[in-house]
Amino acid sequence: MADTLQFDLVSPERRLSSVTAREVQIPGTDGDLTAMAGHVPTITTLRPGILRVVHTGGTEDFVVSGGFAEITATNVSVLAEQALPRAQVTADVHARMVAEAREAVTAAQATGDTTRVDEAAKALADIESIGLR
């Protein structure tokens, strides 16, 4: 059995990556998971975080937020609402993402819906932690 899988990362605006990978580390909503060949078919939503692809040529990191990943035994497709190669996430970009998440928290607080506030706060924390790594 082949020990590689086809990895695709697409955002609504473009296809960012399409390579043969050995493993893909995915920031799932319920926790990180690593997909390798032969993984049970799974669909998981994403939290803002770092997606790492390990292939023969090394590793590639992407910053993703929102969306979901579809994992089958031979394929991993990540459909991210926002996705950028790690190198392109400069301090400016990160600051903007944090600012957006903060706004979302404020907006959620205005509605008074506690679940929404929690979710927004979690997203903010996730985004902040990306920069610290």
Place this chain on the structure above:
Amino acid sequence: MPSLKDLKNRIASVKSTRKITKAMQMVAAAKLRRAQDAAEAARPYTERFNAVMAGLAAGTAGSPAAPALLAGTGRDQVHMLVVMTSERGLCGAFNSSIARMARVEAQRLLAAGKTVRILTVGKKGRDALRRDLGQYFVAHVDLSAERRLGYTVGQRIARDLIARYEAGEFDVATIFFNRFQSVISQVPTTRQVIPATFEDTGASANYDYEPGEEAILADLLPRGVATQIFSALLENAASEQGARMSAMDNATRNAGDMIDRLTIQYNRSRQAAITKELIEIISGAEAV
């Protein structure tokens, strides 16, 4: 009979019109290429998304826990028509074909006793519908400030729509846009976005869902609406440029024909004037 000078001015003016339409055609061609690339780049995402959603939706359809965005409100009374047009004119029948379709649909719904609300995207559609249906307008999205059509635009429209839906403002939302078929053919299309519909591809494997199926559905449905609106916006943008390109191509050709006609007329009347003068000279000489 216009004088020679009038004709000459006329020719000069048509020539400068031709220059303008030619330039607009070339600009539209360049923009079309970009718009087509953008539409192409968005396709993989939309396709995958719809495939997954179709699988998910088929699994939860009919279950009482299905989210309202999928199951609908159970009513069919208030219809929201989202009419997507362009910000600029001079693109042939592009805007009027969408407006016509929206008008027909609105009249059909009104005749059936339904309530109609209209959200316009793009200035031209708003102008075209204002006279007959102005009283049904609820909101307008201005795209003239957007230099590049990004996903955030689709997201913004979708958020607005979903907020209105959750507030109970309407039961069914349909978008009107032009589907890009080719440079010379754009097809006015309607698509229902709320409650969400997905073409069932029937290719849904047995997936593990993490977190649960319903949580994923609740998370993805709003994104699904945004994705559909975004892809419609992209199709529309490509269609607009295609329509403008062929309209301007026609205009350029017409201007060329007109210049030819006017030039012939100009030469004829010049010749006639010369002949007339000659006759006068000759008859004058004979009379002596």
